[in-house]
Amino acid sequence: xxxxxxxxxxxxxxEVGARELDxxxxxxxxxxxxxxxxxxxxxxxxxxxxxxxxxxxxxxHEVAGVVEATGxxxxxxxxxxxxxxxxxxxxxxxxxxxxxxxxxxxxxxxESRPGGFADYCVVPERSVHRVPDGLALxxxxxxxxxxxxxxxxxxxxxxxxxxxxxxxxxxxALVQIELRRRFEDLPVDVAEPAxxxxxxxxxxxxxxxxxxxxxxxxxxxxxxxxxxxxxKDAVAAALHGGVVLVLAIDGRPSGLSGQxxxxxxxxxxxxxxxxxxxxxxxxxxxxEAGRYRPLVTGAVSLAELPLTIRQQLASPDEVKVLVRP
Amino acid sequence: xxxxxxxxxxxGAIRRYRPxxxxxxxxxxxxxxxxxPLGPSPAAVKAICxxxxxxxxxxxxxxxxxxxxxxxxLDPDRIVxxxxxxELCYLxxxxxxxxGSPVILSEPCYQIDELVTRLHEAEPRYVPLKDGAxxxxxxxxxxxxATLCWLPxxxxxxxxxxxxxxxxSFLDRVSDDCVVVLDxxxxxxxxxxxxxxxxxxxxxxSNLLIQRTxxxxxxxxxxxxxxxxxxxxxIGMIDAAKPPFNVNAVAVNAAAxxxxxxxxxxxxxxxxxxxxKRFEDFLADRGIRHWPSEANFVTLTVEDTDRLQAELARxxxxxxxxxxxxxxxxxxxxxxxxxxxxxxxxxxERFQENDNxxxxx
Numbered sequence: 001x002x003x004x005x006x007x008x009x010x011x012x013x014x015e016v017g018a019r020e021l022d023x024x025x026x027x028x029x030x031x032x033x034x035x036x037x038x039x040x041x042x043x044x045x046x047x048x049x050x051x052x053x054x055x056x057x058x059x060x061h062e063v064a065g066v067v068e069a070t071g072x073x074x075x076x077x078x079x080x081x082x083x084x085x086x087x088x089x090x091x092x093x094x095x096x097x098x099x100x101x102x103x104x105x106x107x108x109x110x111e112s113r114p115g116g117f118a119d120y121c122v123v124p125e126r127s128v129h130r131v132p133d134g135l136a137l138x139x140x141x142x143x144x145x146x147x148x149x150x151x152x153x154x155x156x157x158x159x160x161x162x163x164x165x166x167x168x169x170x171x172x173a174l175v176q177i178e179l180r181r182r183f184e185d186l187p188v189d190v191a192e193p194a195x196x197x198x199x200x201x202x203x204x205x206x207x208x209x210x211x212x213x214x215x216x217x218x219x220x221x222x223x224x225x226x227x228x229x230x231x232k233d234a235v236a237a238a239l240h241g242g243v244v245l246v247l248a249i250d251g252r253p254s255g256l257s258g259q260x261x262x263x264x265x266x267x268x269x270x271x272x273x274x275x276x277x278x279x280x281x282x283x284x285x286x287x288e289a290g291r292y293r294p295l296v297t298g299a300v301s302l303a304e305l306p307l308t309i310r311q312q313l314a315s316p317d318e319v320k321v322l323v324r325p
Numbered sequence: 326x327x328x329x330x331x332x333x334x335x336x337g338a339i340r341r342y343r344p345x346x347x348x349x350x351x352x353x354x355x356x357x358x359x360x361x362p363l364g365p366s367p368a369a370v371k372a373i374c375x376x377x378x379x380x381x382x383x384x385x386x387x388x389x390x391x392x393x394x395x396x397x398x399l400d401p402d403r404i405v406x407x408x409x410x411x412e413l414c415y416l417x418x419x420x421x422x423x424x425g426s427p428v429i430l431s432e433p434c435y436q437i438d439e440l441v442t443r444l445h446e447a448e449p450r451y452v453p454l455k456d457g458a459x460x461x462x463x464x465x466x467x468x469x470x471a472t473l474c475w476l477p478x479x480x481x482x483x484x485x486x487x488x489x490x491x492x493x494s495f496l497d498r499v500s501d502d503c504v505v506v507l508d509x510x511x512x513x514x515x516x517x518x519x520x521x522x523x524x525x526x527x528x529x530x531s532n533l534l535i536q537r538t539x540x541x542x543x544x545x546x547x548x549x550x551x552x553x554x555x556x557x558x559x560i561g562m563i564d565a566a567k568p569p570f571n572v573n574a575v576a577v578n579a580a581a582x583x584x585x586x587x588x589x590x591x592x593x594x595x596x597x598x599x600x601x602k603r604f605e606d607f608l609a610d611r612g613i614r615h616w617p618s619e620a621n622f623v624t625l626t627v628e629d630t631d632r633l634q635a636e637l638a639r640x641x642x643x644x645x646x647x648x649x650x651x652x653x654x655x656x657x658x659x660x661x662x663x664x665x666x667x668x669x670x671x672x673x674e675r676f677q678e679n680d681n682x683x684x685x686x
Binding site for chain 2 (some may be wrong): 010035071137138151193196200202204205294296297298299300321322324
């Protein structure tokens, strides 16, 4: 079938046009996309083309929609409201044989097959999670990035004296919201130079600074920024023996020496995507969508996506922008 | 005198207030009552929850009055706290009007202003709006001999506002015998040229009463908290007339918490302004007539408002029909969250496509 989709060329030109989408095969589901979220990693791909396995690519891995049709051997019905798991395990590697959540060759929706910046997409049934009644799809679409943050914070069981979040894009904002949900009185500071993002951080109760304080005062520092040198700043901001959680994707050398890590005594921890947190994220959103809604600072049509992406690449000041194909 | 006949006479001429309809799909999509798109601040929610075990106590609004005084930079004796700013309308009309008192209202006006005017058997003098804005010259002229003048700015239901300069000039022309009620429910959403220096204005006009509410920028519509700012003498009389515990304990605590945490209100206001600008640009591009709004809603006109409402309802969006507000042929659309506004824009595009571009009047 022909669908309307965003098309990222190998030359990184982005346009909206028609693309041919295969009908859902056995075990697959055709989903009518209602909302798709723009992720920081999407911007990274729009800028670099990294991870894309086919061209032109249709990105978009934060997706909420409605089942339109199914292939054979699928236990879902047309009309069911769903959110999608962004992860596409290969199902062939030894790790997948044990647990597909641990796939060593995992890819993501949009990068290895057409994603949600389109009016329809086709995904394996295992990618589909039902949305409970009462949870609007515009809220449910936040489940994927929330699952990422739930996974990242899973090991933070006791509150630090204070926390610093560097970067208040979608992930940084969700980290702040989640820290506050778990530890209501935890002082959270946010380092964010973009005023609009900093304003959200303040609205949610944070003290904000334009750049990361490097006074070694924080038991937990989250690098959700990924600017050149952000990791070095994060380590400098952490208390001796504190935890530095790295969520930002930045391919540049950090400038951080082994000596600095040793002397700071920090635990440096990375976190990528999620494992089994998507149902929990859906549950949290269903329970109190209002806690997460302030994150959404913009919503655009599919036709407006190329301009929005150009604006966000030039000057990222939005937090979460949703696309309505 | 027959008591029932008196009640019938007083209520016979009023138009019962009709609230905006709820959306079918829960709270998402209700763009009919100019409510806050994100709800109350986390600090207010915390205060609400903390208040629950204490509601067996009578609570005055004295402490809230001090918080408002600090917020406004005014002495507490120039502030009265009311059960929503609507209660201030009732109190003001009760104190300043009576059977036959001339009262100035724009046409169309804010419905509660008209309701309380008629309830006290005052004599409304309607001054038609000019292109959605108050006709201040005509209002000043009509104010001769009047006891009260209702002046909402930004105006509901049009969203148009009076500039600070025009307001100064108007107040200079109105007799001190006429109380001017400047209803600033939507002030936080207005541009700087429409925002008056409250303290300065109150110092210079002894007949000015300013209404504020926490229903809009602070998202506390369901708790009913508003307040009046004015000369100490008038405020003292309103304070003496109001019920002693007119604002409930939960509302008092939530309002204080919200005013102490302005970052939430600031964020919500900026979100509304950004979405409003985007919506107005969209309407202009599509050739749909609307009034430039300084409030958290936009009022537009199309050839077939019923069909546009039906198109919006298909996507779960409920808006306010202008005929409820004295503006038949118009729709008043509250500015919602960005996803809601994206749905509204898409529905209007569909409406126009089905109409072959003949949507604007």
